[in-house]
Amino acid sequence: MTQLSVVFKRELASYFATPLAYVFILIFLVLSGVFTFYLGGFFESGQANLSAFFNFHPWLYLFLVPAIAMRLWAEERKSGTIELLMTLPITRFDAVTGKFLAAWVFAGLALLLTFPMVITVNYLGEPDNGAILTGYIGSWLLAGGYLAIGSCMSALAKNQVIAFILAVSLCFLFIVSGFPMVLDGFSGWAPQWLVDAVASLSFLTRFEAISKGVIDLRDLLYFVTLIAAWLAATAVVIDLKKAD
Amino acid sequence: MIEIRNLTKRFAQHTAVDDLSFSVQPGEVLGFLGPNGAGKSTTMKMLTGFLAPTSGSASILGFDIQTDTLKAQQQIGYLPEGAPCYGDMTVRSFLDFIAEVRGYKGAEKRERVARAVAQVELDAVLEQSIETLSKGFKRRVGLAQAILHDPKVLILDEPTDGLDPNQKHQVRKLIQSLAYDKIVIISTHILEEVSAVCTRAVVIAHGKLLADGTPLELESRSRYHQAVTLVADEALDQAALAALPGVAGVEENSLEHSLSVLAKPGQVIFPQVNALIAERGWKVRELNVERGRLDEVFRSLTRGESV
Numbered sequence: 001m002t003q004l005s006v007v008f009k010r011e012l013a014s015y016f017a018t019p020l021a022y023v024f025i026l027i028f029l030v031l032s033g034v035f036t037f038y039l040g041g042f043f044e045s046g047q048a049n050l051s052a053f054f055n056f057h058p059w060l061y062l063f064l065v066p067a068i069a070m071r072l073w074a075e076e077r078k079s080g081t082i083e084l085l086m087t088l089p090i091t092r093f094d095a096v097t098g099k100f101l102a103a104w105v106f107a108g109l110a111l112l113l114t115f116p117m118v119i120t121v122n123y124l125g126e127p128d129n130g131a132i133l134t135g136y137i138g139s140w141l142l143a144g145g146y147l148a149i150g151s152c153m154s155a156l157a158k159n160q161v162i163a164f165i166l167a168v169s170l171c172f173l174f175i176v177s178g179f180p181m182v183l184d185g186f187s188g189w190a191p192q193w194l195v196d197a198v199a200s201l202s203f204l205t206r207f208e209a210i211s212k213g214v215i216d217l218r219d220l221l222y223f224v225t226l227i228a229a230w231l232a233a234t235a236v237v238i239d240l241k242k243a244d
Numbered sequence: 245m246i247e248i249r250n251l252t253k254r255f256a257q258h259t260a261v262d263d264l265s266f267s268v269q270p271g272e273v274l275g276f277l278g279p280n281g282a283g284k285s286t287t288m289k290m291l292t293g294f295l296a297p298t299s300g301s302a303s304i305l306g307f308d309i310q311t312d313t314l315k316a317q318q319q320i321g322y323l324p325e326g327a328p329c330y331g332d333m334t335v336r337s338f339l340d341f342i343a344e345v346r347g348y349k350g351a352e353k354r355e356r357v358a359r360a361v362a363q364v365e366l367d368a369v370l371e372q373s374i375e376t377l378s379k380g381f382k383r384r385v386g387l388a389q390a391i392l393h394d395p396k397v398l399i400l401d402e403p404t405d406g407l408d409p410n411q412k413h414q415v416r417k418l419i420q421s422l423a424y425d426k427i428v429i430i431s432t433h434i435l436e437e438v439s440a441v442c443t444r445a446v447v448i449a450h451g452k453l454l455a456d457g458t459p460l461e462l463e464s465r466s467r468y469h470q471a472v473t474l475v476a477d478e479a480l481d482q483a484a485l486a487a488l489p490g491v492a493g494v495e496e497n498s499l500e501h502s503l504s505v506l507a508k509p510g511q512v513i514f515p516q517v518n519a520l521i522a523e524r525g526w527k528v529r530e531l532n533v534e535r536g537r538l539d540e541v542f543r544s545l546t547r548g549e550s551v
Contacts, residue, residue, distance in 0.1 A: 006344040010330075017332040017373075080328035084389075087292040087324070088345050089317040243295050 003090050007098030008105075015068075015106050025110045028064055032114055035060060048125025053117050054135045054211040058175055058203055061146050066167035068107060069150025070160045072099050073238065077158050082242055092235045100151050100231055107143040111136065131213035138210030141223040142203060146171050148230035155237040158244065171203075178202025245269055246291070246397065246427055250300035253286050253451075260286040262451035263300070268444075270396070273423045275442035275459070276431040279546050283451035284431040285325050288401050291429070292322045304397055318346075321395035325402055327386030331375030335366055335385055338374060339392065346393040360388040364418065380411040387415065391422060398428045404437060416441045435538040439463075449546040463536030467492075470507040472517045475500065475530035484524070488516040502530070 015021040032053065036042045040052030076082035085095060121127045150167040157163040176182050178199050186195045199205070206219045246268040253261040261283040268274050278284050289295040291302050293313045302309045307316035330338055339360060343353045361367060364384040369377055374385055383403070390398060403419070404412040419428060419441050430442065438445050439459050447455040447462070455462060463469060474480065480503055486494045490511035495504040507513045514533050521528055 002347070003345060006341065009344075010333075010341045013337070014330065014332055079331065080324065080326060081330055083289070083294050083324040084322075084328055087294050087317060087320070087322045088342070089314045090345060091314065239296075243289070 004094040004098045004101075007090065007095055008102045011072075011099050011102030012105060015102070021106065024064070024068065025113060028060070028110045029113060031060055031064075032056070032117075036117065048121055048127040050117060050121055050127070050132050050135055051211070053114070054139060057139045057142060057211075058207060061143055062168060062171055062175065065107060065143055065146035066150045066153070066164050066171065068103050069147050069167055070154050070163040072103060072151050073155040073234070074157055074160045074163045077242065077244075078160075082238075086238075086242060092238065096151070096231050096235045096238070100147060100227075100234075103147050103151070104140075104144050107147060108140050111140055111143070128213065131211075134213050134215055135211040137215070138207050141210070141220070142207050145174070145203060145223055145226050145230075148227040148234070149174070152230050152234040152237060155234045155241065174201060174203050176202070178205045245306075246302070246304055246429070248287075248291070248300070248302045251287065251290060251297050251302055252299045253283075253290060253295065254298045260451050261290070261297075264448070264451065264453055265300075266446060266453065266456060268427050268429065270425060270427055271423070272444050273419065273428040273430065273442045275438040275445040276429055276448070277433065277435070277438060277445055277542065278431075278448040279433065282449045282546070284448065285401055286451075287448075288322075288399055288429070288431060289324075292320055292399055293317050294324075318393075319395055320397045320399055321390035321393065322398075323386045323390045323400040323403055325405075327383045329374045329382060329385050329389070332373060334371050334373050335361075335377075335388075336370045338385065339388060342389040342392055348393075356392055360392040363391060364388045365414075380407050383407060383411070383415070387418065396426055398422065398426055400428070400430045402431055402433075404432070404434065412437075435542055439538060447542065447545050454545045455541075459538065460535070462541050463538055466534075466536030466538070466541045467506055468504065468534045468540060469509075469536035470512055470514070471534045472505045472507075472514055473502055473530070473532045473534060474505070474517070474521075474528050475502045476526055476528045477501075478527060480526060481524065484520060485517065488513065488520060490516065504534075 035056035036053040040056060042052040045052060073082070076085060118129075118132060121132070122129070146167075149170050150163070153166040153170065154160075154163040157166060179202075183195055183199055186198055200222075206222050209216060209219050248267065249265050251261055251264040252259070264283075264287060276284050276287070286295065290297045291304070291309065293309045293316060296310065304316040305319050307319065309316045333341070336357070339357045340353065343356050348356050361370065364387050366381070366384055366388060369381055374382060377385065383406075387400075387403065390400065400419070404415050407415065416437065419430065422428070423441075430437070432438065442459055445455070445457065445459050445462050446453065455465075482494045482496070482503065485491065485503065485505050488505075490508050490513045492506040492508045495506065497504065505513060505517055518531070521531075
């Protein structure tokens with residue numbers, strides 16, 4: 001566990017060693033504001049909730065989260081430091097999880113900085129703050145899912161740009177897998193259980209449920225399993241590709 | 245002790261390390277020699293647990309690198325080829341990170357870092373970020389992280405590659421000062437380094453072991469071993485030199501105006517040559533007995549293998 005926290009600390013500090021972290025946070029805050037107030041019609045809807053804010057998160061994260069994740073392993077491989085990291089007495093689990101958690105906490109930090117939204121909506125009306133809290137939890141879990149996918153793609157590609165594109169594509173698939181356009185493609189020939197399985201993989205349906213204030217154990221389990229599975233895949237990919 | 249048994253690594257197209265077996269005892273400084281692409285780095289990567297061997301095994305002080313990876317890695321200080329470090333960190337924060345990974349905390353951590361910094365003379369750049377450092381300093385940062393936990397086993401992949409002569413000398417002195425109770429493995433293709441720091445040399449090419457012995461033993465395989473080189477202003481009687489007992493032949497080096505009198509294997513010819521000089525009254529400016537030329541041994545060993 002101590003090893004994990006050492007890796008975590010180094011990784012988190014490395015985000016702030018360059019202007020990257022601040023630029024990222026700035027872009028995230030500006031875009032989430034733009035989406036909420038202009039595209040989401042926060043004022044026009046006249047409702048005291050943050051659904052206009054949270055509804056855009058799956059799409060906002062689609063591009064921003066892979067940008068955080070792309071450097072996780074690709075940079076280690078490119079600069080050769082992966083050889084250093086993997087020959088230090090650190091388990092694969094500690095290395096993969098430590099790095100992931102650092103990225104996740106960083107994403108959480110960016111998310112927390114949207115607190116003026118909460119203040120605004122509380123000033124304007126009387127929102128259900130419980131629902132807002134679950135919205136934040138859901139949003140953070142969603143970011144974790146994206147990050148775990150991005151971590152695996154970053155381990156797969158030595159080039160950060162390729163890692164980014166792979167992660168965006170895969171995350172996109174996970175978003176749209178609940179959409180009729182995808183399900184229609186399956187429903188013609190596939191058995192019902194497969195259609196249901198594909199539909200249940202979607203980020204969107206899970207996220208919408210949580211962000212509406214309903215925390216279902218199955219939805220939590222979905223995100224936790226998804227993250228664990230992609231991190232396990234990351235570890236396997238690193239073992240296969242680290243020397244290339 | 246390090247034991248390597250039938251270590252083999254195959255990549256998709258080629259075999260990088262082919263059935264390599266040897267062991268290294270504490271106190272030995274092993275020079276791992278070979279042309280580029282001989283499998284030196286691959287062997288070191290397997291020894292440190294970075295790569296898994298295709299077959300065979302390696303153990304570090306009794307810990308198998310495959311099954312007891314973490315315990316084996318705790319014993320090792322490793323400088324990978326090119327000394328990769330996290331460029332965006334300062335030297336101090338990087339060494340702090342290594343110390344923490346190695347399990348040091350508080351005062352002990354500070355003491356360890358301070359000692360490693362003093363050993364490789366990094367005080368001047370402690371607060372600089374690593375990517376701004378010169379190649380020599382980067383290499384020293386890599387060395388500092390390898391020796392920080394005072395490991396029983398030091399594995400250094402081309403520790404002096406790309407350094408200037410002063411820095412090379414410094415690194416060699418450091419290795420010698422560390423070596424007395426450790427196992428040190430250095431890979432290199434610089435032969436002077438082997439004579440300078442190693443107590444034992446292992447030559448490999450195409451992943452196969454070609455020679456294993458002290459640098460002196462290797463030198464004695466040279467046809468220049470025990471050769472006598474003469475430099476004189478006047479022309480010398482080459483036929484008389486060649487006729488001396490134990491002499492295998494005479495080579496003329498026109499550039500230096502010198503003659504090399506080669507000895508037959510196992511023979512000492514210096515007394516005979518010296519006696520002949522005295523008898524003829526030659527004015528000889530320089531007279532050297534050669535120990536043998538490592539580069540020549542290296543070439544004949546590795547070239548024979550590659551064609």
